Amino acid sequence: MIYKRSATVCEKIEVGDTVSVFNGDCEELLKRMPSNSVDLTISSPPYCMGKEYEVGSDVEDFIAGHGRLLPEIARVTKPGGSICWQVGYHVQKNHVVPLDYLIFDIMKQCPEIKLRNRIIWTFGSGLHCSKRFSGRHETILWFSKGDNYQFDLDAVRVPQKYPGKKASKGARKGEFSGNPLGKNPSDVWDIPNVKANHVEKTEHPCQFPVALAVRCIRALTTRGDLVFDPFCGVMSSGVAALAEGRRFLGAEMNQKYLDIGAQRIKDLADGVPDYRPLEQEVYQPNGKDSVSSTPAHFISYADTVNTAVS
Ligand SMILES: C[S@@+](CC[C@H](N)C(=O)[O-])C[C@H]1O[C@@H](n2cnc3c(N)ncnc32)[C@H](O)[C@@H]1O
Numbered sequence: 001m002i003y004k005r006s007a008t009v010c011e012k013i014e015v016g017d018t019v020s021v022f023n024g025d026c027e028e029l030l031k032r033m034p035s036n037s038v039d040l041t042i043s044s045p046p047y048c049m050g051k052e053y054e055v056g057s058d059v060e061d062f063i064a065g066h067g068r069l070l071p072e073i074a075r076v077t078k079p080g081g082s083i084c085w086q087v088g089y090h091v092q093k094n095h096v097v098p099l100d101y102l103i104f105d106i107m108k109q110c111p112e113i114k115l116r117n118r119i120i121w122t123f124g125s126g127l128h129c130s131k132r133f134s135g136r137h138e139t140i141l142w143f144s145k146g147d148n149y150q151f152d153l154d155a156v157r158v159p160q161k162y163p164g165k166k167a168s169k170g171a172r173k174g175e176f177s178g179n180p181l182g183k184n185p186s187d188v189w190d191i192p193n194v195k196a197n198h199v200e201k202t203e204h205p206c207q208f209p210v211a212l213a214v215r216c217i218r219a220l221t222t223r224g225d226l227v228f229d230p231f232c233g234v235m236s237s238g239v240a241a242l243a244e245g246r247r248f249l250g251a252e253m254n255q256k257y258l259d260i261g262a263q264r265i266k267d268l269a270d271g272v273p274d275y276r277p278l279e280q281e282v283y284q285p286n287g288k289d290s291v292s293s294t295p296a297h298f299i300s301y302a303d304t305v306n307t308a309v310s
Helices: 007-013 026-032 059-076 100-107 212-218 235-244 255-269 301-308
Strands: 021-022 038-043 077-087 090-091 095-098 113-122 135-147 189-190 226-229 249-252
Touching: 021 026, 021 235, 021 255, 026 059, 026 212, 038 059, 038 301, 059 077, 077 100, 077 113, 095 100, 100 135, 135 212, 189 212, 212 235, 212 249, 212 255, 226 235, 235 249, 249 255
Parallel strands: 021 249, 038 077, 038 226, 113 189, 226 249
Antiparallel strands: 077 135, 090 095, 113 135
């Protein structure tokens, strides 16, 4: 094994040579990693808001930490490889700072790293704010190293909205106009976040869903590639990597989270995965599910039209 790891944790989570974790500070791990060795880094760092697992508690800590970290992540990324950095907002007293702005700025230090998409990850649940609109999205900045980068669109196509639609003019008039494999999933991803009743919920306060990592992994890597998560928590990205036939390397300071992650990896290896598939449809409330709790002013658009024409 190349990396020094905590013996107990490694013993628990190693699945062949496929999954490895470092129980410690990711900056220490990065110092030992060779340049150009990672195909995809996917991670969600601490937002520095004073949570139990965070060292810093303000934006300056976030900027300083990322100023050291991001050039190292760029160094270990293979040419053609990718970095998906998932962040939200630093919120204090209803004052919000979009963390992806800061990441974009810091990444300018690395001229070979190019931003390809700013993906909006939207979800239906969260805190209900009373002094601003409730936050229902975070972002994923997808960067690639160099211009000759891996991107397999066919691996992540989604069903078309109008599959029977045909071209009305031109050489292809009368033929189906869409791609039979489906359409581009776009840069707005509606994937439920991991809250109370979610099948993936553990005691970690800020997991991202496995499905979010799955889409990045399918589009940006091929089987056997190495996926890296420097802040791997309960190893949601590790579960995604293993499920998709990729190798995984993670770092996590907190042994408790690694133990939970180890169990998730073991469950998957034993054939009892416990995660929400990317393909599972998202529940869309139609305003009619619970008549008693739907206030009268929530008349749906369809009802309005029906009333108008009747
Ligand atoms: C936002 S959480 C990531 C959760 C992860 N995506 C998941 O689904 O479980 C950030 C994680 O980084 C860990 N962490 C904080 N500082 C770290 C560091 N310097 N090195 C490694 N892990 C760190 C925290 O313990 C926390 O679990």
